[in-house]
Amino acid sequence: KTTTIGKLAKKLQLEGKKVMLAAGDTFRAAAVEQLQVWGERNKIPVIAQHTGADSASVIFDAV
Structure with a gap:
């Protein structure tokens, strides 16, 4: 799953996003x-x- 996310990110990047x-x-x-x-x-x-951090806090930081 992580590899797929990496590949999708590259594809979107190549599309100019x-x-x-x-x-x-x-x-x-x-x-x-x-x-x-x-x-x-x-x-x-x-x-x-x-490792072990709250997932919601990671997403909050990302947004």
């Missing part, structure tokens, strides 16, 4: 790291917090 990723899966540490890798690869900003 502004893209930002928010790491809402805060309980699986690898998910945040994986999303950050996709963000770095595609030069897309990633909003994330520490």
Whole structure:
């Protein structure tokens, strides 16, 4: 799922849209790291917090 999100973000970016990723899966540490890798690869900003953080707070920060 995280890989699909990364690929969709790149597709939207290539269509000229502004893209930002928010790491809402805060309980699986690898998910945040994986999303950050996709963000770095595609030069897309990633909003994330520490492992175990409240998912709603991540989304709030992203909005």
